[in-house]
Amino acid sequence: MISLKSLLPILGWAPTYSKTEAQSDLVAALIVTIMLVPQSLAYAMLAGLPPQVGLYASILPLLAYAVFGTSRALAVGPVAVVSLMTAAAVGHVAAPGSAEYLTAAITLAFLSGLVLLAMSVLRLGFMANFLSHPVISGFITASGLLIATSQVKHILGIKADGDTLPELMSGLYAGLGGINPYTLVIGILATGFLFWTRRQLKPLLLAQGLRPRVADLIGKAGPVAAIVLSILAVVGFGLADKGVRIVGDIPAGLPPFALPSFDLGLWQQLLVPAVLISLVGFVESVSIAQTLAAKRRQRIVPNQELTALGLSNVASALSGGYPVTGGFARSVVNFDAGAETPLAGAFTAAGILAATVFLTPLFRFLPQAVLAATIIVAVLSLVDLGAIKRTWAYSKPDFAAMAVTILTVLLVGVEAGITAGVSLSLMLFLWRTSRPHMAIVGQMPGTEHFRNVDRHDVITEPGILSIRVDESLYFANARALEDAIYDRIADQPLLKHVILMCPAVNAIDASALESLEAIAHRLNSAGIGFHLSEVKGPVMDALKRSDFTAHFKGQIFLSQFDAVKSLTCPPKSNATPAAAHGIAAFGPVG
């Protein structure tokens, strides 16, 4: 069943790789490399790791994804949210800056890789479906706000610690006295410049008559310009001696070969974060990959993506990196720049490798404030306040799950936030299904269609009560069904038949089956017939496996129309089958 080509998607495109594709891929790789180098340094700083670790995490993972991934444009590497989650997880087990902290981050990447691979082998990709859109959207918005706030200290040039929004705010407030004016100027200039290049430079260039692709390229080079200018300023004015914190020495050279810790205690502490990082990373990555694939009518295989991301993380760990996933901005840039195949990713990896070996001495005087500005500008684009408003308007339970996710991320932490959001959204779903909507229905005049008596002008037969239950019947709502039916028959002394219309009943479990038996028993002893209509095939199959049909004294009708017709005109009458088709008024025609 499983072909080599599905295990190694590279075999799908490599044999027919053309020169045109190579050109497109090379151009895309150049642009992405220019974008990724500063971003990798910045995200490593966000994760509390030495800057070169961000570069290491951007090389081998890209290669691994190029071989095993099914998306042709996805770019894998360190991303903001996963960097924040890494900082939160590793911060619990080791002190930032220590050797143990680095080892824990590497181990976390390794564990995430194993979790993703295990999910792939066990076909658990569907687990990601339990992260609802509002929870993901709330999680990313809140993480973006938290990350941006955590970077403000670098802009101000002060020291401040904290993991939650209140802690970060009070840390900033306490440190206000120690603001370094030089850092502040650099930070504000860099942030403003980056926002400007992101939002306004491209339209300006286009208005000047530049070709779109060139305008785009110059726009994307904004961070590079900020970096070059700020390094020149630091060197030129000797700002490092005036309290502007710089990146400092970055060891040049190839990524090291690293091994994760095999300390079981550490694994135990990191397992839950690794699962959460895997799930969040997988959802983020697959969403991006599917969005881009849809534009070119390509296809993403989620389960293969688990394998590819798993191997990317293992590759990251073995080369001294930390957890990675597909990133939104870089993938879109890669796609827009014309990447045709995953080889663009491999070329990018080569570009970053070259930067790691040759360019790191250049970054020595780079102010941390500029990296912070890069992060702030990147993550604020993730904040989607409009989604909050739209969700509020559409669905209060969805909004509740989103709000709880946002507040928990901001006030408690990222892991607690995602856990609370998922738990609440599942509980709300269960709560809703435990209180099914039920409607008394009647026939729409002139049709065979039955709808809610409260919403439509319908015909009902005296002596027959037709109830439609709008939910699968299972343990959580079995009792509610009994109560609802007993309530509705209580004030109807002339009732002869109750028909439970089941078009929305997709399953009846053992608990609900007992409730149906109880209802039938109770109605029958009160002299009322209890019938079912529009029971679906799979449900009927299950009922036949039980002894329900043997005991059941009522009838099971194919359609509600048949049910009402048969119970009002007993079959022994002369009515022909044609009466079923709405022409009874014309008299027998059969």
Place this chain on the structure above:
Amino acid sequence: MISLKSLLPILGWAPTYSKTEAQSDLVAALIVTIMLVPQSLAYAMLAGLPPQVGLYASILPLLAYAVFGTSRALAVGPVAVVSLMTAAAVGHVAAPGSAEYLTAAITLAFLSGLVLLAMSVLRLGFMANFLSHPVISGFITASGLLIATSQVKHILGIKADGDTLPELMSGLYAGLGGINPYTLVIGILATGFLFWTRRQLKPLLLAQGLRPRVADLIGKAGPVAAIVLSILAVVGFGLADKGVRIVGDIPAGLPPFALPSFDLGLWQQLLVPAVLISLVGFVESVSIAQTLAAKRRQRIVPNQELTALGLSNVASALSGGYPVTGGFARSVVNFDAGAETPLAGAFTAAGILAATVFLTPLFRFLPQAVLAATIIVAVLSLVDLGAIKRTWAYSKPDFAAMAVTILTVLLVGVEAGITAGVSLSLMLFLWRTSRPHMAIVGQMPGTEHFRNVDRHDVITEPGILSIRVDESLYFANARALEDAIYDRIADQPLLKHVILMCPAVNAIDASALESLEAIAHRLNSAGIGFHLSEVKGPVMDALKRSDFTAHFKGQIFLSQFDAVKSLTCPPKSNATPAAAHGIAAFGPVG
């Protein structure tokens, strides 16, 4: 809204209480008292508590329930499963036999009472619905087996400890050498005698021509006879000196006024067990109450039951008792003996109080083996192996939840068992809803009814694909819906319209709404129309609150029949509305 009568159900029957009712209640109380005294001693022993604690727990709780309960026949007191759960919970925090153990049991009763009262105030009675029948049935069967096994040591006269089935078995095996022959003889005789009185005595007496009520009364007196005979044997043959373990001194007198511990650490340790005991006790109690109420067309108010059971547990705690709930055997006996009102419970309480004050010295020489026999005979009647078979035949997921509950109770413990069962049944439900059943449907010839093309001989229109999705659309299945639709349209180049038939869609959440938008967008760009039919009122209301309808280019039809008709015969044609009613073959009639 809330009347005094609904808060105090006693006001519903007390004002019209008659002499006839009083006679019935007194007779029922006498029979139940005779049954309850040995049972209370036995269940206290099962819970690891001094025997008189079982008596204390059978007095005030009965009075509290008489005032606040809505069932007229329910008898509240110590029951087997809750006694086992008490032993498991309290055994974690104190050594059996110590003063701390007793305090912890009292505190557990108090906490259970508070949990039940909190559930009542917060209207959380619905939580009990999340315990499915197979999980409860499996839990009770496994608990029965565990309890019976735990009592075998008393029959053998050996010492053996253990909480799980393997521990209990190996304990029994290790102790086999120390069997006390006198105890063994008493134990086997008592067990055999009790089984015989339970199963065969009543039919035998009836065959001898006794009146049913007298036969029943004599049958119920079996345990009393066993107790009297065994006490006489112990005293007559001096068996206490020959190693037969006896109940020993039971302090005579009124129940003490007791206070629970207010140690927060202890509360924390007991909170989860208290919640589980409350839920299990509530479910068991309400099931019994509803079964009995249905027989006499009375009504149980679940929320008021929470209050009544909560106050019963608080009353138990304050009078030195342990957690209580409505018991099956005693309630049935009470009902069968003719109890008319909850006053029967109050009379029973008076009877047990009298026994506590005057009769306890008589029980000094009662062999523990006879109490163990009482428990074994009682709990083995709870074991329902037929339910396992029926569940297997009907539903594999239900069976899985049941089997996991049974195995976890036997191998790990009662709390783990109920937690595992509930979690698994919820996960299986979520898993099922995350993989909705979908069917391509066509028109049943001669009707307006649409059914699965794979199950029925139906008519389909070329160029129109009608898909019915059999589940509410929510985050867990939104992606599956997209994939399923893309898969089904992939090999249909001539397709013009896709109709999603939604009679079983009871809700569409924000995630699924995005998926619907994505599907519409994708189909429209491929030149295929995407329409909905039979969208329910509440779902339509929600869609109207979003901007979905503004963007949606397809149509939303009231019925699937309308949809197909309208898409095959464009509305500008001369077909009259009558065509909708199946009489098109007769020509226009409008």
